[in-house]
Amino acid sequence: MAAAAAENVAVSALRSVVLRVRQAAERSGRDPSQVRLVAVSKTKPVSLIRQVYDFGHRRFGENYVQEIMEKAPQLPEDIEWHFIGHLQSNKVKSLLAGVPNLALVEGVDNEKLANHLDRAVSNLGRNPLKVLVQVNTSGEESKSGVDPSGCVELAKHIKLQCPNLVLSGLMTIGMRNYTSTPVNFRMLSRCRTEVCKELGMAEENFELSMGMSGDFEQSIEMGSTNVRVGSTIFGPREYPKKQPN
């Protein structure tokens, strides 16, 4: 029956994104297994995430603490959750306690936040937590992302002063409206070169999280190892309407 055979919309969108990720990697002579796809599910219901999970996808990204804390316990424990974007220091404790299967924090942009994460991991006795340093590559005034000139210092702090964190790479959002340009991607790549040189780390093992719905293929061609794709998989986000006062 046609209806029974019809695949869920999000699952078929994911399928197509997975294919495009692989093709972009191959086009640029890279191993497709070196590019991770994070399905960004913010504002989307657990039932929809579940369908994508049942298809076999395991990596999901959220960027509101309260939302991920509500969703994570309703979903299987083998999901690798990524917290993406701005995180407030005072929410770290509840985030880590509430989401034991948090795999990566994409968006450490100051030492205070790094210290809070480090301490919370230690207090909970969980495995060391992987983190990426978030870099503001657009120069736009924004609340998150360290200036490129400060990325070495912050990376060094995490590597040397935060024994419970694993410095795994860099991340950028690009512009405030969630788009990026080749300039943003090149800037992040340059930051990686500097950080790796300064800390004596191998660039091949240091991640670049860049690329979203509109530009993930281009970002892969420019070296991304982690793309964060939301609306192309799950459809446009629906934010609750503000109540009139």
Ligand SMILES: *Cc1c(COP(=O)(O)O)cnc(C)c1O
């Ligand atoms: C929402 C979000 C995304 C996904 O954006 P899309 O354009 O919907 O793919 C990626 N990264 C971060 C940090 C986000 O907050």
